[in-house]
Amino acid sequence: MNEPPGLLGPADVRRLADELDLRPTKKLGQNFVHDANTVRRIVELAEVGPADVVLEVGPGLGSLTLGLLGSGAQVIAVEVDSVLATRLPVTVRERAPSAFDRLTVLRADALCLRSQDLPRPPTALVANLPYNVAVPVVLHLLAELPSMGHGLVMVQTEVADRMAARPGSRVYGVPSVKLAWYGRARKVSAVGRSVFWPVPNVDSALVEFERRPPPADIDRRGVFEVVDAAFSQRRKTLRAALAAWAGSADRAAELLVSAGIDPRSRGEQLGVEDFAAIAAKV
Structure with a gap:
């Protein structure tokens, strides 16, 4: 079944990878989504639209980027890999030319990102995050970008469980408490391994976040x-x-x-x- 214009399917992802001579690395946590239905579901659950400026960390080959642009939102894509950062605007211009002017690509490490690095304050975070840095990235961005009021991230299931855990849970710990300082995190959906290339050896899940005022007026x-x-x-x-x-x-x-x-x-x-x-x- 052919995908509608704009979204990437498995053949598109493999073609782009071959074109770039890309060999996904575990170090960068590179597992690319190639299922258009999964992308649509993420965008729908993220509840973003024309009023939003979405920060996407690790856009990779652009599967989710295209879906986010399809919502009408502005997208600021932060990519640490220079090859991928260079190719992403080309992909968007080819597949969604009318949305091209709503895309900004920054070649940067999200863990070093500062508010002044961005062209405008983001309202939401939506990303397929590398498993090894998911929690530090989310905590850093919440601290650095107070305009970011909500988000939806795809992470390893075990990480999702820790992010959304409540007091008394076996997996409740540092990530759970620190995220709770900024607002409420909730695990909303599982994601099958087959929607990624290459197929990871761990399960994934979506975690939704809504910013709330800090629980106390203290540093x-x-x-x-x-x-x-x-x-x-x-x-x-x-x-x-x-x-x-x-x-x-x-x-x-x-x-x-x-x-x-x-x-x-x-x-x-x-x-x-x-x-x-x-x-x-x-």
């Missing part, structure tokens, strides 16, 4: 220091885990009690508001 960095300390020894009670951060176990217990938290608790039992309460007592 984020101080809260994140408490979070990092609490989970650095997650088998220990907070009294013990926070000893180095607080200066001693007794001082940690004093701060915890002052914040209304049982020193015998463990990090996975606390919500982001609790960590903010602890940080506020310093």
Whole structure:
């Protein structure tokens, strides 16, 4: 079955890869989506349209880029691979010429991106993120780009579970708490391995994010220091885990009690508001 003009199918992805002599690397987490229905579903779930400026990290060969442009949104595509960054505008001009003026391609590492690097403030993040840097990229962009109010990212299923976990969950940890500082993350859909080339050896999922006001009027960095300390020894009670951060176990217990938290608790039992309460007592 032929794909409608604009979207890439399996044959298109392989042709582009051959043209560029591209050999996808695990180091860059390169697994390219070649299923148009998956692209349509991502764009639909992302709820972006003409009013949005979408930041896409790792556009690769352009499968998702074309879908996002098809929504009417402006797209800022950030690509670390210079060959792919150079080819993407050509692909868009060939397959979606009327949308070409809504595309900006930046050759950059998303982990080093600053707000001043962008031509306009993005309203949304939509991306198929490399598995090895997914959480650091999302956290960095949320901190750096306050205009980014919502998003949808495709990540490894285990990463998705950690991003969306709630207190008390077995996989609740540092990514869960830090994301909760910025808003609410929710795992919305599984993605089959067969929609990628090359086929990855892990399952994927879509995580939706909606920014909300911080849970407390306090410096984020101080809260994140408490979070990092609490989970650095997650088998220990907070009294013990926070000893180095607080200066001693007794001082940690004093701060915890002052914040209304049982020193015998463990990090996975606390919500982001609790960590903010602890940080506020310093």
